[in-house]
Amino acid sequence: xxxxxxISDGTALTAEAFGRAMLSMFPLKVVHKTxxxxxxxAKATAAVNKINQAYADSGERPVIFHTFVSIDxxxxxxxxxxxxxDFLDYFVTPLSKELxxxxxxxxxxxxxxxxxxxxxxxxxxxxxxxxxxxxxDDGSNVANYDEADIILLGVSRTGKTPTSLYLALHYxxxxxxxxxxxxxxxxxxxxxxxxxxxxxxxxxxxxDPQRLHEIRSKRREGSTYASLPQCRFxxxxxxxxxxxxxIPFLDSTRFSVEEIAAKxxxxxxxxxxxx
Amino acid sequence: xxxxxxISDGTALTAEAFGRAMLSMFPLKVVHKTxxxxxxxAKATAAVNKINQAYADSGERPVIFHTFVSIDxxxxxxxxxxxxxDFLDYFVTPLSKELxxxxxxxxxxxxxxxxxxxxxxxxxxxxxxxxxxxxxDDGSNVANYDEADIILLGVSRTGKTPTSLYLALHYxxxxxxxxxxxxxxxxxxxxxxxxxxxxxxxxxxxxDPQRLHEIRSKRREGSTYASLPQCRFxxxxxxxxxxxxxIPFLDSTRFSVEEIAAKxxxxxxxxxxxx
Numbered sequence: 001x002x003x004x005x006x007i008s009d010g011t012a013l014t015a016e017a018f019g020r021a022m023l024s025m026f027p028l029k030v031v032h033k034t035x036x037x038x039x040x041x042a043k044a045t046a047a048v049n050k051i052n053q054a055y056a057d058s059g060e061r062p063v064i065f066h067t068f069v070s071i072d073x074x075x076x077x078x079x080x081x082x083x084x085x086d087f088l089d090y091f092v093t094p095l096s097k098e099l100x101x102x103x104x105x106x107x108x109x110x111x112x113x114x115x116x117x118x119x120x121x122x123x124x125x126x127x128x129x130x131x132x133x134x135x136x137d138d139g140s141n142v143a144n145y146d147e148a149d150i151i152l153l154g155v156s157r158t159g160k161t162p163t164s165l166y167l168a169l170h171y172x173x174x175x176x177x178x179x180x181x182x183x184x185x186x187x188x189x190x191x192x193x194x195x196x197x198x199x200x201x202x203x204x205x206x207x208d209p210q211r212l213h214e215i216r217s218k219r220r221e222g223s224t225y226a227s228l229p230q231c232r233f234x235x236x237x238x239x240x241x242x243x244x245x246x247i248p249f250l251d252s253t254r255f256s257v258e259e260i261a262a263k264x265x266x267x268x269x270x271x272x273x274x275x
Numbered sequence: 276x277x278x279x280x281x282i283s284d285g286t287a288l289t290a291e292a293f294g295r296a297m298l299s300m301f302p303l304k305v306v307h308k309t310x311x312x313x314x315x316x317a318k319a320t321a322a323v324n325k326i327n328q329a330y331a332d333s334g335e336r337p338v339i340f341h342t343f344v345s346i347d348x349x350x351x352x353x354x355x356x357x358x359x360x361d362f363l364d365y366f367v368t369p370l371s372k373e374l375x376x377x378x379x380x381x382x383x384x385x386x387x388x389x390x391x392x393x394x395x396x397x398x399x400x401x402x403x404x405x406x407x408x409x410x411x412d413d414g415s416n417v418a419n420y421d422e423a424d425i426i427l428l429g430v431s432r433t434g435k436t437p438t439s440l441y442l443a444l445h446y447x448x449x450x451x452x453x454x455x456x457x458x459x460x461x462x463x464x465x466x467x468x469x470x471x472x473x474x475x476x477x478x479x480x481x482x483d484p485q486r487l488h489e490i491r492s493k494r495r496e497g498s499t500y501a502s503l504p505q506c507r508f509x510x511x512x513x514x515x516x517x518x519x520x521x522i523p524f525l526d527s528t529r530f531s532v533e534e535i536a537a538k539x540x541x542x543x544x545x546x547x548x549x550x
Contacts, residue, residue: 010534011533013533017288021342021362026378037538090365095338095360099301099303131436161409263312
């Protein structure tokens with residue numbers, strides 16, 4: 001099987017994003033290997049040996065997605081037997097021309113904290129948002145909802161917690177979440193009173209009943225809570241309530257947490273604190 | 276000021292990663308705008324109007340980083356007055372030649388769930404990891420440590436919680452975390468007994484005393500807990516203990532949560548469940 005290497009003198013997150021996007025167009029089973037923080041010639045030489053070894057072992061030429069600040073180290077990687085792809089290199093000249101300033105690859109630390117550019121401030125913002133989302137998980141602190149950027153609403157196990165953590169970690173958004181439970185009288189579901197003053201910040205999540213049934217069964221197999229009729233009933237009631245209250249909502253069944261978060265941002269006007 | 280647009284018929288996360296990496300090389304103040312899920316001609320036309328309007332308003336040609344599956348929609352975006360960059364397009368031909376198969380842009384959904392390729396399985400794994408990390412935050416459930424992929428250790432406010440959530444969300448790693456507190460007798464700090472059977476999975480975090488002092492002061496201004504001497508003392512003791520016990524550790528002062536997570540992966544052999 002072909003080995004794909006993601007290599008960088010930094011986190012390699014950009015090389016991974018680049019490679020993942022490229023490979024998503026090719027239906028191919030591959031082995032992934034990330035080599036991060038390759039920031040000395042000795043490490044680069046060791047990386048080249050790994051690449052050449054993967055070629056020798058599999059007989060298939062490895063594919064290398066790389067991003068480097070250091071040209072010397074990049075050259076060592078490019079001397080390997082892999083097939084190398086470097087999108088930074090290709091686009092830097094046209095972009096430099098367009099922007100009218102030369103590139104300063106020293107400042108390339110895409111995922112870092114740059115004190116002088118205010119990124120530190122943004123970074124603290126993200127950590128504050130994570131702490132906020134944790135403290136306001138599962139309807140635990142409705143008194144803090146004034147501070148929320150968004151409040152995710154839904155019945156148990158519809159993805160509220162991972163989505164609010166992702167919104168906080170990735171975008172610096174203070175995302176609370178509130179679960180609708182048996183206590184909310186599912187037979188005649190109303191928007192809980194405590195949420196009414198914050199209605200403009202609420203976003204609903206829903207799910208396919210079969211999928212919810214599977215997820216809940218992993219948690220409490222054979223319970224009423226996990227049964228398909230109960231899941232169907234709760235989702236029906238909650239969706240009716242979203243429509244009645246004009247709360248925007250999303251069926252998250254076929255989406256990853258990244259996609260759910262991006263869809264919420266696209267549908268609302270929440271200010272994000274990070275790009 | 277120049278406006279940078281990140282545009283896609285999907286989440287635009289790839290376009291953002293691409294653009295962010297490119298722009299990190301140019302010290303320039305810009306305005307960022309993401310237009311995600313531009314998946315109809317009407318939306319594309321509206322996007323073009325926004326691009327041209329930004330040009331008219333600022334007098335500076337907007338820069339467009341885009342990734343599209345649909346060629347028709349891409350063409351509409353490229354008819355705008357912005358300066359367009361598309362790394363997928365440029366690299367698809369050489370990569371196709373290398374892999375020996377044609378690109379199938381229909382399958383391009385980089386951040387999605389693809390049931391047929393096992394990505395759904397990986398996805399469930401990530402959500403399980405998030406639930407695990409939440410349930411095992413702050414030393415709450417040492418009984419579950421058999422299941423942990425990694426246990427982050429450190430004194431209060433050294434970044435354990437955001438790092439464990441990032442490891443879970445981004446890589447599907449079950450990351451517990453355990454705080455060292457006054458109860459652990461800081462004067463003669465030992466590795467807590469409950470952690471001894473799991474020593475091989477422990478990774479330590481530490482921080483610059485001044486920075487810890489600032490972070491703790493935001494939480495409890497003027498307390499002993501937040502005082503510089505106390506921060507210095509705790510960090511000194513914990514680092515001594517890491518060295519004595521041969522626990523790998525990282526000073527996270529100058530690093531973002533992405534960098535801390537990537538460094539931990541580079542230094543350990545934890546299996547990640549997502550690339």
